[in-house]
Amino acid sequence: MQFTKVYEALNWASSFLRENGRDENAGELLLQFLLKMERSKLLAELRESLNSEVSEEFIDGIKKIAGGYPLQYLIGFEEFYGRQFFVNEEVLIPRPETEELVLGVLTRMRKFYKDEVVEIVDVGTGSGAIAITLDLEQTNAKLYTVDIAQESLQVARENAETLGANVTFLHGDLLSPLIQQGIKVDIVVSNPPYIPEEDMLTLSTVVKDHEPVRALVGGKDGLDFYRRFMEEIPLVLKSKGIVAFEVGVGQGDQVAALLHEAFPDAEVEVVNDINGKDRMVFAEIGF
Incomplete structure (x- = not known):
């Protein structure tokens, strides 16, 4: 399984996470991290192509999150009082x-x-x-x-x-x-x-x-x-x-x-x- 477009990856992640009782927003946050993009830029590029390496890494990460692994440990940080820890x-x-x-x-x-x-x-x-x-x-x-x-x-x-x-x-x-x-x-x-x-x-x-x-x-x-x-x-x-x-x-x-x-x-x-x-x-x- 691979995705060629940003929106395809996000749609799959949202559905998959929902089915597994996890936060649907985690997909968007993970993809922002992998693409090194602010949310506004990500949403503006929903129909842009997604390279195979990022697609594979995204799928693997979403499966981990669906299994209960915290997104914050996966990406290595959490926001607190306006700062990244x-x-x-x-x-x-x-x-x-x-x-x-x-x-x-x-x-x-x-x-x-x-x-x-x-x-x-x-x-x-x-x-x-x-x-x-x-x-x-x-x-x-x-x-x-x-x-x-x-x-x-x-x-x-x-x-x-x-x-x-x-x-x-x-x-x-x-x-x-x-x-x-x-x-x-x-x-x-x-x-x-x-x-x-x-x-x-x-x-x-x-x-x-x-x-x-x-x-x-x-x-x-x-x-x-x-x-x-x-x-x-x-x-x-x-x-x-x-x-x-x-x-x-x-x-x-x-x-x-x-x-x-x-x-x-x-x-x-x-x-x-x-x-x-x-x-x-x-x-x-x-x-």
Whole structure:
């Protein structure tokens, strides 16, 4: 099977992906990548010829995507906060909900810190999307980022270098590198693993079979990492500070309760995402 025209390839891909329960738009995105074209140019050239090499590569890629392989790993990047981040199977694919977490941190920084230098740690950085975005969006921020996997840190370093971000990378478990070095920060932000063990079975094959399990599962009820954070954050947070978490749907009140217990005087807020689901929890401490 081969296609001679762009529109033929796209029509087949759309139908094939739909039949396999996948996103039909993936065909257009893959072909844009293979032809190195913007969407507007691709759509203007629907009746142009497609060479056999690109046609074969496109068919092979669409079959992989139909089988559950993430498009982002196939093309090697995902968009986040208007920037292109390199991704591979060692890191989670950045998601739009996490952009809302970043925006929440930036909003609170600008409210409480004005032009002061703000020290931030992003814990469990993966691709580095949170830390790098905060560094590039806020010139008065000093970013640390931690991950337990050297493979993930390598991806994050590559993204920081490509995008021109100035981030300090630390290897270790949660906040232990900061505790050991006596580093204090103003803000702790994290999108930790929060999926309950049993729920892994119900996830899409795209996620559970390809994205790193270490970045997904948060113990029996999904809250293991948040509990550990409550023990470690007091050791690294300055007297005034902000804690910002992404959480799983339905976990907002539970994580808020953990923060209230650890920081009785904190202003804690559960924030819904654009889809109306509890997705972020912020604690403002000592202000």
